[in-house]
Amino acid sequence: MSTPPPPFVVPLSPPEIRTRLEGLAKRGKLAGFRALDGTRHEAVAYGAPFDYHLHIQVRAESGGSRLSFSLTIQPRMPVIVWVVIALSVWPGVWLAHSMLLTYFESYPKSLGVTCAWYLPLTVLPVPWMWLKMLRNSRAAASAHAAELAELIRAELSRPATPRTS
Helix, strand or coil, X not given: CCCCCCCEEECCCHHHHHHHHHHHHHCCCCCCCEECCCCEEEEEECCCCCCEEEEEXXXXXXXXXXXXXXXXXXXXXXXXXXXXXXXXXXXXXXXXHHHHHHHCXXXXXXXXXXXXXXXHHHHCCHHHHHHHHHHHHHHHHHHHHHHHHHHHHHHHHCCCCCCCC
16 A cells, blocks of 8 residues: 655645645646645656555644645556556467467467467566556655655745735
8 A cells, every 4th residue: 555645734724725735836846736625635646657646635723724645546557557468468479479480480380389388478477567566656656745745844834925016
C-alpha cells in the first residue's frame, strides 16, 4: 500500500487554502491540481511507470484547518500496460516461429513446438514484473507525495502577502 504524507494543521480557512493551492498550480508547482469542492482537492503524485492521485482533504478546525492526504493509483496506465502485454504475446509467437523456420531448416514446422517454449518464457515472468512495477511506482509516488506535502505546508504556513492595486 502506498504511504500518504502525514496530516498537518495550518492557520487558514478552507477557502484561503484553496486560493493558495490554485496559486501553486498556476506557478507550475502542483501538477494536475483540481479543486473538487470546497474541502477536497487533487493533484498528481508521479511514480514511474504509474502515476497516482494525491487526494487532499481539508477540514476546518478551531484556529485553522487540518489537511490530510491519501494516494490512489490512476487506473488508465495499468490498463494500457495489461492490454499491451496481452496483445504483444501472440504476435511474438508467430514472429519467433517464422524467424526460426527461415534461419534454421531443421526447426520443426509445427507452431505448437514454438508455443510450448515461447509462451512460458514470455507469460510466466509477467506477475513478478507487474509486482515490481507496482512496488516501484508506489515508492516513487509516496516520495513525490511527501515532497508535495512539504511544498504545500510551506506555502500555507507563510504569511499572506498584501495585494497592491
